[in-house]
Amino acid sequence: MGSGRSAALEEKRMAARLEGSGLTRFQIRVLLEVMRIPRGETRTYSEVARMAGSPRAYRAVGTAVRRNPFAPRIPCHRVVRSDGSIGRYSGRGGAKAKMLMLKSEGAVG
DNA sequence: TTCCTGACGCTCG
């Protein structure tokens, strides 16, 4: 990807927008971490929960990403289950589209 | 404040 500077700027603007979207602090933190996942890579819900500050809140992570108001901006499709499964996807196309996006990014074979 | 739900995780049969 390009410059990390614009990415940081984007993240800052995102945080401001998320706060105005009626999301909670925890959910914002989760979505912010998800947005930092590099293209072509994936993270498990447990990892995201850990990054968000609550290692055992993987359930709440699912609730948070499901509320993701910035679908393409925040790559929630890069969050998969710990067993390697795609998991669910409430966005357009469901889990099928999720897998397609991951294949497009080279995250999966 | 209490109960129910959820894009999960792990164990057990």
Next chain:
DNA sequence: GCGAGCGCCAGGA
């Protein structure tokens, strides 16, 4: 290898 059950944390009604 697979399905069912229980535990986990956060949020909404």
